[in-house]
Structure formats: structure tokens, C-alpha cells
Amino acid sequence: MTIHDVPPIDRQQTPSATTEPHQEVLAVARSSGRLRGAITTGTVLVVLWAGFHWNDPTSWTVGVPMALIGGALVLFLPASAPLQLSPLGMLRFAKFAIIGILRGAVDVSWHSLSPRTLQPGFIPWRTHLPKGGPRRLFAVAITLLPGTLTARIEDDMLTIHALDLSDATRDALAALEAHIAKLYRLDHKEMVL
Numbered sequence: 681m682t683i684h685d686v687p688p689i690d691r692q693q694t695p696s697a698t699t700e701p702h703q704e705v706l707a708v709a710r711s712s713g714r715l716r717g718a719i720t721t722g723t724v725l726v727v728l729w730a731g732f733h734w735n736d737p738t739s740w741t742v743g744v745p746m747a748l749i750g751g752a753l754v755l756f757l758p759a760s761a762p763l764q765l766s767p768l769g770m771l772r773f774a775k776f777a778i779i780g781i782l783r784g785a786v787d788v789s790w791h792s793l794s795p796r797t798l799q800p801g802f803i804p805w806r807t808h809l810p811k812g813g814p815r816r817l818f819a820v821a822i823t824l825l826p827g828t829l830t831a832r833i834e835d836d837m838l839t840i841h842a843l844d845l846s847d848a849t850r851d852a853l854a855a856l857e858a859h860i861a862k863l864y865r866l867d868h869k870e871m872v873l
Contacts, residue, residue: 722751
């Protein structure tokens with residue numbers, strides 16, 4: 681066999697030189713993005729813990745491990761396309777969240793004093809928010825609304841437990857979804873159509 685008698689290359693066994701580095705770059709980008717997300721989440725959790733328990737140094741024996749676990753859990757979440765946040769949307773959402781927390785506290789207190797006014801049950805809700813951060817934030821932020829929590833999530837369908845099944849609760853859910861759409865610079869009107 682001479683130098684020129686090279687056996688044919690079996691393309692099925694040999695990885696392509698052009699796709700392998702590309703896939704490696706994508707894998708590194710995904711892992712670095714997840715790592716950044718885990719570090720950011722852990723940092724935010726530590727800051728939140730410090731804000732709530734700044735005067736209790738012994739609470740850090742629980743707070744730090746929980747923040748680390750919370751950050752590490754981000755590594756197991758499915759990757760989603762990066763979305764840009766609106767600074768104005770963030771301020772509006774923060775205002776909405778603070779008002780929601782205060783309303784929720786007053787509403788639940790009022791209902792505990794007069795339980796006959798309760799109409800508990802489940803509300804099926806189809807969200808128009810995209811998968812990933814917007815949909816997860818919506819599912820978590822539902823607990824900010826008076827007497828509500830997310831009981832189940834399946835694709836774009838959420839099952840919400842509510843203490844009040846009136847139209848007021850549905851209106852509050854629609855308002856929350858619109859606030860999250862604005863936060864992520866999504867056109868909520870187009871999502872509904």
C-alpha cells in the first residue's frame with residue numbers, strides 16, 4: 681500500500697469536523713449560562729435572606745445552605761431562550777407585587793374572620809406566556825394574589841386553587857399575566873390572539 685492508497689473514510693463512524701466544534705461551543709455556552717443563572721439565583725437568595733433576617737446571625741446556618749441549594753437547582757431547570765427585561769416593567773411589577781402582598785394579607789385575614797364568604801375551588805387557566813422564565817414567574821407570582829396558589833402546571837395550563845372563584849380573581853390573574861408580559865417586553869395583546 682502506497683501513500684496514495686488511502687482507504688475510503690466511513691462518514692457514519694467519523695464525526696464531522698465542522699459540527700463537533702460547533703456542538704462543543706453550544707454545550708459550553710449552555711453550561712456557562714446555567715452556571716451564571718445558578719450563581720445569580722444563589723446571590724439573590726442570600727440577599728433576600730439577609731434582608732429578612734439581618735438581625736439574626738444564627739439563621740445563616742439555615743439560610744446559606746438553602747441559598748446554595750436554590751442556586752444549584754437552577755442547573756437542573758430546562759434551558760430557555762434569553763429574554764430581555766424591561767426596567768420600567770420591573771418597577772411596575774415590583775409595585776404590583778408589593779400591593780398584591782398587602783392585599784393578600786388583608787384579604788386572607790378578612791376571610792378568616794368571616795369564613796362564610798369563602799368560595800374555594802380550582803380555576804383552570806391557560807397562559808399565553810412563553811415557556812421558561814415568564815411562565816415560571818407567573819406560576820410563582822400567583823401566590824401574591826389574595827387567596828391563590830398554583831396547584832398544578834401542565835404545559836400552558838395551570839390549575840389554580842383560589843379561596844374566591846369570582847370574576848375578581850380571574851381579572852387579577854389576567855392583570856398579573858399582563859404585568860409579567862410587560863416585564864419581559866412581550867406583546868401581551870399578540871400573545872392572546
